[in-house]
Amino acid sequence: MKAHTTSAALKAQARGALLGHYLPLSGAYFTLALFRYLIAVPSGLYSIRPPFGTILYYGIAFGLDVFFGIFSAGIAFLFLSNACGHPVSAPGIFAGFSREPGKAMRIQLLPSLLLLIPNSVADALLTQYLATLQDRWLYAGLFCSLIFLPFVLYVKILYSQVYFIMLDFPEMSASECLRYSRRLMKGNKIRYLYLMLSFIPLMLLGFLTCGIGLLYVYPYRQQTYAAFYLDLMSRQQRR
Secondary structure: OOOOOOHHHHHHHHHHHHOOOHHHHHHHHHHHHHHHHHOOOOHHHHHOOOOHHHHHHHHHHHHHHHHOHHHHHHHHHHHHHHHOOOOOOHHHHHHHHOOOHHHHHHHHHHHHHHHHHHHHHHHHHHHHHHHHOOHHHHHHHHHHHHHHHHHHHHHHHHOOOHHHHHHHOOOOOHHHHHHHHHHHHOOOHHHHHHHHHOOHHHHHHHHHOOOOOHHHHHHHHHHHHHHHHHHHHHHHHHO
């Protein structure tokens, strides 16, 4: 069997696909970041009498995470379309609203549930640190983040292909898309983890430019993920 396509080759494919298309794809990511900023959980909910305020805060955060599954479908649509040579434009980020938005949210439900406790515990501890400035909360938050990190990465990798699958196989139900993503990633988790980690230096450089550089890094990363998916599917078809 032919060797796996290397990360360098996938990135080269991504750069080729992005030529002439950076503006609409960067615009799509900027739009998504703006929406996430505008549709954020009010931090003031924390000040409501505990534990009601805390429960309300994380309940709304969970609901928003599931809702943004629709935008994840839109992002997948944009970059998969671009990888296949189809025209793309920034409004394509809303494509999830016209392609079974309910299914997109049902797909997001399982990863969001699995990551609810890891994300909530670390966030609650770090929020407590910001409120009190006591180092013990900071150390506890960082410790919990490190403890949960392997599990968080595992879940993200396991379901990393799910929105590409949803778009490629519209006849599949949400649960079938989730199962197929698990199947595709069998034997490919380390490859995908390496691909994820390889973008960290570029991400750090992007942050050093006050986030402006991320308008290059995010499309580049997502286009590489789309190339990874197409590589997985080409191997499935040859079996």
